[in-house]
Every structure is written in C-alpha cells, then in structure tokens.
Amino acid sequence: MDAHILRELRAILGAHGLITSPEELRTYDSDALTTFRAMPRAVLLPSSTEEVQAIVRVCHREKIPFVARGSGTGLSGGALPVENGIVISLTRMNRILEVDLANAQVVVEPGVLNLDVTGRVEARGYFYAPDPSSQSVCSIGGNVAENSGGAHCLKYGFTTTHVLGLEVVLPDGSLVHLGGKTLDAPGYDLAGVFVGSEGTLGIATKIILRVVKRPECVQTLLAAFPSTNEAGAAVSGIIAAGMLPAAIEMMDNLAIQAAEAAVHANYPNCGGLLLVELDGPFAEVEALMSHVCEICRANGSGEIRLAQSEAERALVWKGRKSAFAAMGRISPNYIVQDGVIPRTALPQVLNEIEKLSKAAGLRVANVFHAGDGNLHPLVLYDKRIPGQEEAAEKLSNRILELCLAAGGSITGEHGVGEDKKKMMSKMFSEPDLDTMQRVRCAFDPLQLSNPTKVFPRPRLCGEKPGEYVPHPLETAGIADRF
C-alpha cells in the first residue's frame, strides 16, 4: 500500500484513528480463533458513519480489501485480516443512539457490547434476547455479522430475529438502509440476507434492535443422568410433550469436570447433565416444570435440582457459559467445534464421536444446546506433543462430517469465517454456493469486503467497471474471475 494512501486515511481519521506500527498491529492479527493469523497493513478506528464511508471509498478506489472487526471474539476467524489489507475496527462507534421502549426498540452503533443493550433497558423490564456466551465482551456489529445465537435462541430466536433495520456502508462507500423501524418494508428482505453474511456484504454502522419484555418468572433445573443417552432421551420426552423451554443445555462428564474446576458451579458429578430453563407466567411455568421433572425421573435422572434463587441460577449458567474457557483447566489446548445435527441423531452421533475420540487417542468434551442439536465438541490436545495438533484438527473435521452425514450443519452460531470455508462444499453444492456468490456480487462487485471468508473459493463478478486492473486476490492466485 502506498504511503500516500496511508496519508489520505490519516487525514480522514486523525493520527489517533490509524494504527500502522507492527507491535500494535499484532493485536489485530487474529480473532479469538488464534490458529489463523495475518498481519494487516493498517487498522483504522472510525468514530462515525461518515468516516467509515470515507475509508471504504478509498478502499474501493484503490481496490484494497478490508475486514470489519468488532470485539474480535469470533471463533471462526471471521475477523482475520487480509494480509497487508485494512482492518476497520468499530470499537469507537459504541453509542446507544436511541431507546424507544414504546416501540420496544433500541438503536445502536456496531461497537456497542451485547450485554450493554440489556443494561440500558432492564430497569424497565426489557432485555435483548440473543445471548452468546461471550455477551459481556462481544459487540452487536459482530453479532450481526455472525447472526449470533446463544443458549436462549431455542425460544427467542437468533440475532436476525431481533434486528429490525440496518444502516449499511456498502463496499463502494455508499450508504443504504435495510429494513427499518416498522416491519415488512416494501422490497426484498435485504436485512435478512445481510445478518449472518460475516462481513462480506458491507459494514453495518447503525442497527435497530428489538428488545423483549422479561417474563414473569424463570426457573432453571439441573438434572443428573448416568450418561448423555438418558439425558438425550429426556430432551426428546420434553419436546414430545409439546413444550418449548427457553433453553435446554447438556454437558458430558468431561465438560462438567472442567466447569467445576474453573468456576465451582456445584454441578453433580454424572455422565450427562441437563440444564432446562422455562420462563413465562408463573402458573404456566410451575405446571410445566413439574412435568419436566417427571420426564427426567422417568428417563433415569437420579438427582434433580431446581435453582432456588437468582444467585443459584446465575451460578448454574456461569458454569455452562464458561465451559469453553474452562477446558484450559484440564487440557493445554483445545479446538471447539460448532456442528449442528437434527436433535434426534444425538445418541448416534455422540457414540460415533466417542469412537473417533478413542481411535485418535484424544479426549473430546461435549457441551451442547440440546434443544436445537447444536453441538460444541471440544477436542483436547497438547500442542507440545508432535502430531497432536494435526490429529486434533483431523478429528474435529471428522466430527463436522458426522454432523453433515446426519443431515445437519457445519456451524450453528460461530460462523464459517476462515475456519470452515473448506467444509462449505461438503454442505452445499456448487450451484448453491454460486447462487450465494451472485448475491454477493450485487453488494460487492469488486469483492473487497472480507473477501476471503465463507466461500471455499471466491468468485469475482463479471462486471468490470472502469479500466481492468487485476484484483489483488487474482494476482495472489486466490480467486478466479467469472
């Protein structure tokens, strides 16, 4: 990148809005998936939509690829920089612009933290429902990019359910509004396409969020089973009884041990632990919870505990939400996967995982959203032992293949990013992927916005506005033009 471009960017943002020194850039060379690293040429810290537009216009003119970044907590390498490209960090755009509870809406900038949205509305009895485990540090912009879920999306839906509208800087620097404060605006549901597009269609600079009313009562139950098989059967029983709990989470023995070691959640030591949360009007929850207890007992649960206070409930969730980080207590390294299976395939897939784990000589801990079949198998390994990292990666990919064979998905909430783009061709056919890329061509004909993610091989769009200049990805041999 020429010095004059950096000068131009500095003029837009001021000296404090531009990072170019190698030491400082290192902070941005990966997201929370640290196996992928790449050094950007510059990190830009805009404070306004206009600044984002000005930066993107320069990138567009100069055909410089850029990657938007929120808090960097993503687990799929979605915010991994393009080598020598630009990272646009949105952490300074962190204002809550509007709280409109009469219409149950909050308007935020992308750098606002997930939990801070709830923080602003909880005094009035509202909350922001998507609750990824990283919610105290992850940003709404990142949540929008990844269509983040969380434990409670079984009942409340994902980020996409809670985004009413977006202000977006398109990859040519122009500004558009997708969706809005009212529902069903005339035209295509481009907000629906943008959410979950992993930063490949542009940069959201304002987000209109829907907030929901806190239920009258929340009850959380822990049920201990001899193994995950019995716990899984209990989940089937709950679903068959026509209930839709706010959350159903499952942990196997290894995951329980790790959570215990890390946060002393006081979990029963058992083969399969189920956490069931019901919410709603008190009388309804009471009636349904007694039914859930019966189902758990009938499926062999030896110990059932209902959290007796908000503090107890919080502790139960703390153990679950810190399960990934807790792996550090029992293993030097781990890979977390995010596969999804039709829930009923659970026993079969878990047995297969166990077989693979034994064959590879690596331990696998299982933590999952059992209600919707979203597995988070944690493959434990020790990098210092030669060959273990490769073996762990192989095992982890085999697990995703199991999920696909069962009719599931390679990612339930972490996104495809850099990490799983090679798996995309195993889940989708070429025509499927081409069709998605045609949509991308409508948003980003020059393929500048997070260009190397999601798709196994980027396809450059046919149109060549202006004089033809080879795209950096073409020169590097990463992409073809079609």
Added chain:
Amino acid sequence: MNASEFTNTLAATAALEGSLRAIVGPQHLRSTVEADAVADVRPRIVVEPATEQELTAAVRLANDAGLSVIPRGGGTKLGWGNPPARADLILSTSRLNKVIEHPWADLTVSVEAGCTIEKLQATLAHHGQRLALDALWPARATIGGILSSNDSGSLRLRFGALRELIIGVTLALSDGTLASSGGKVVKNVAGYDLQKLATGALGTLGVIARAVFRVHPLPKTSKTFSISTQIFEESQRVLNAVQDSKLAHTALHVRAASDALPLVDVLFEGTEAGLAAQEAQLKKLLAPNALLDSPSTVWNARQHLWDNSDSAAIAKLSVLPCEIAQTLENIQRLGAQYRSHWQTIIEAFGIGWLRLEGSPENLRSELQELRAQLERESGSLIVLHRPPTLPPFDAWGNAGDALPLMRAVKHQLDPKNTLNPGRFVGGI
C-alpha cells in the same frame, strides 16, 4: 409490444410448447382460459411440472426463449403486486404438492411448494404440531405462494413472520440453476440466508420449489378475550398495557370500522392452570374495562376483509406500534373526507389490513394520502387488492434508498427479467 415483437413472441411460444410438452407430458400443458389472467394480463400457456427437475427445465426453456414466467400456487394472491409487464407462461406448482418429510421429534418439516397450508397443517397435527402461521385461504393457498407474498396473520406476535419460521429453501433460478440455502436444522448459520431473500420476493428472484420450516407444538388450550373501547386512544392504551405487561399472550390486535366502535382482541394459549392465571391478571390489568369471552373465530377477521370485495380496495399497512391510534384517526378522518366505508385490523406489532369502499377516484386519493402519511412516519402501505375500476396505482410505494441494491440482486439472479417482470417494487 409492437407487431413484430408480438409475432416473435408467438413463434417463440409455439416452439417452446413442443419442448415443454416433452418435459411435463402433453396432459400437463394447456392453453390458458380467462380465469388464468393475472391482473387482466392473460398468459398463453399453463405448465404443470411434477418434479423439481421438470420445474427447473421449464423455467430455463422459457428464459432461453425470452419468455416471461408467472409462478402460481393456489392462485389466491395472484393479484397482489403490480400487473405483470409481460406474461407468457404460468408455471403451476399444483403437482409439486407433497409433504416431503416431517421428522416431528426434530420439530421441522420439509414440504414442496405446491402443498396447501391446510394439507401441511393436517400432516403436522398428527404429531400435535403446527406451522405457527395463520395464513389467508388455508384450503387453497400453497407454501410457495404464502412465502412469496410473505403472508402472516395474528400469530406473528408470538412466533414471528415466515422469515422466522423458514429454515431452508430450494429455488429454481431463471437460468435453470437449482439452488438451496439453509438446511434441515433450526440452528444454522452456514452460508447466506437466501430463504429470507425469497420470502416476500413475489417470485421475482426464483421459483420456490421446496421449503423447510421449524414447527411448534399445538397449544393444549386457548382462550380469546375481547375488550370494547370507545375511542382509538383507549384502544392504544389497552394494546400498550398488554404489550408492556408480563402476560404471555399469543396474539393481540384492534379491529375498527367506519360504523363500529373499536374492539381489542387478545389470544392466550397454554395449560389450563396457566390460562386461568393469565385471565385473572388481564382482568386486573385492564380494569375497569370488562373482558368479553370471544370465540376463536374473531381471528378470522382478516380473512373476512376479502368477502364480497369486488368493489373494495384492500391494503396492508405497517406502522410503529405506538402509532396505531394515530393511524386509526387518520383512516377515520380520510374516510369522512372521501366518504368511504372502511374496516381495519391492526396487530399490536404494527402490521394492519385496511379495506376501503368508495368511488374509484376517491379511493385513489385516499390511498395516496394515507400512504404519504404512513411513509412520513417510517411506515408503509402496500395495495393487495384493487377494484377493477381503480385507476392505475403502484402497489408498493417507496422502497427507500436500497432500491438500486434490490435491482442489482434481481439482475444477478434473473438477468433477463424472466420471472414476474414488472410486478415488484420499483418496476422489478
């Protein structure tokens, strides 16, 4: 279309007929009759493919021949949108009507586009489940049509619109590409969400061949209450009080008309014990207003707007939830000004339906003024049904600054403008 273009189209259609007949079989291709007209435009042939492959081949052949395609399910909402700029071929999904798979314990269902909502609901009910959507004309309306028109009713308050229920889609693009997105699991973020893009696209991007939905358990019991109100402000107060409470209502709307006082209806679903408690809470919350027990048929009010509607205009409104009373006052004022008879239902989440009857010129002015007012308040008005006498009137209104992007999406997926040309926003 000039004379030579017309002759060319005629020749292209004749040549195409032979190829299409070979694909779908001679008994599944026929000339159109008067009843096949789409907003007074009569296409030439109707094709009824039986498989996704036949569907794809038919679309591709028409596209290659430069002929336009109107996808059709039950034909219940075929008049929605603007009249087609061209209409050569009707592609009927009537033979693609199977429920493909209902793995009930996974709470999902895969269904072909031509399956009616009634047939789907009957299948799901075998296992105590439903697609949580109260669509119009359930006996005839098909999954493809409901998705394309983004139809949803009162249950949307609790379960979301179709965009929240659809988890996978398979589309036949005009160039013959058969493409899927999403999948068969409820939680899935792999790839772009083309199922949301197809929902509400009025068949202009691809022909929906099949869809996968998440389903919900049927409620154990349900109960409907109505609250009679005197003025719109009072209706709004009732809506606000219920929405801002900790009640777990399933649906909530206000019904009003030029010749009746506004009524608020609220639906609860759940266990007997739960419902009794909610009824008591609702009573306390709304005192001194009385709660009237109402039959569940009040939730068909939206459907009844279409009864004997030949001379009526019917529009879909979208407003901010806290501006429902203001909207009702505007409707009432304009109704008085233009001497129209009106009936409306507005859901607590801000989507409403309005039926207007009056002189054609007045209806036009009234719709225009109301649309302008709603758009000023970041809302919208979409005309769904027009009386034949109504002067030309754009169905959609302002699509905002994303219109060029929408055109670009259309151009990428349907570059020859084969599918439903001219029917969508901004002439798409």
